[in-house]
Amino acid sequence: MLAKQYIIKQQLEAMIGSGRLQIGERLPSELLMAKEFGVSRETFRAAVRMLEEEGKLLVKHGVGTFVLRPLPTIPSSLEKLSSVGSMIRTAQLDEGESSVSVRIEGCSEEAAKALGIRPEDPVVVVERIRTANGEPVAFSINTIAKAWVGDAFEQEEFRGSLLNFFENRLGRKITTADSEICVPLHIDRNCQRLLLYPHTTVLLLKQLHYDEANQPVLYSLDYLRNDVFSFHIRRTI
CATH class of the missing domain: 1.10.10.10 (Winged helix-like DNA-binding domain superfamily/Winged helix DNA-binding domain)
Structure with a gap:
């Protein structure tokens, strides 16, 4: 059978x-x-x-x-710092957003430790769902110290690349990121946003981004569909 x-x-x-x-x-x-x-x-x-x-x-x-037309795999080297949007575009898929929220709140202990600020210091949290050919493929939670960005997010509606926003709006170019790859539980409510199909699995990248002066400026949690994104790294002796 x-x-x-x-x-x-x-x-x-x-x-x-x-x-x-x-x-x-x-x-x-x-x-x-x-x-x-x-x-x-x-x-x-x-x-x-x-x-x-x-x-x-x-x-x-x-x-x-x-x-159905399955989404193709989006390959990416972990050695190269790329935004989710650029990875989607490189794969020649139609990049989009299904939701964006910006709020100010107290900093979590995890983000505060990474950014070198105090827990409960005010931070700007940018949450967004990125789509490829209309399907949600990534959910990101980005944390930035309010003291660094002032009212930049309040003056205009945020859209597009966060890396470009840092460089063009804040004058701080992000050049490096330390990334930790995790496997979130399926009961993680953020992970559940991407569980479209029974076979879907999700990876979590915890990333601390640095500017040109090697100052930590952005802490992000990037949930990525592993049936869409694949990551590789070349290892040598």
Whole structure:
């Protein structure tokens, strides 16, 4: 039974790859497809379930099963400091934002330790969800000491690159970042913002950014879909 499921899964993938099944197309009924492949409806349904978990098919109960266009993997070297937006654009995907919030609050102990300020010192927190081809792929929490930015975020609506905002609006160019790679729990409410598909996993980059004078100016928590972003580093002896 299990072998048949994988065979049907591979055949469906081949049909999608060859264009026989087009992106956005609704599959024929489960009964018809099972007859075409010469298997039971349960076997065909199991194959569809595997493709749904991989984000290749979308099952709308009572409506039908549709072919999805999966997002390509966005490769990035950890040796190069790049914004989420630039990584999305480099992969030739349509970059966008689904939400941005800016607020002032007391600094958390973790961010205060990284930035060299006192806990509860006022900080500007910028939260944003970044999208690629309309799908949320990254959620970021950026913390900046209020004393460093003044009312810059209050004077104009923030959009676009935070790195560019630092350089053009604040006159402080970010040149370096120390990054720690973590695997957040799925119960992390920030992680849950990106769990679109059963197969989706999320990486967390805890990053402390420095300006040209090697002063820590930005602490960020970047949640990134690991089925979309892949990171690599070249190691030598």
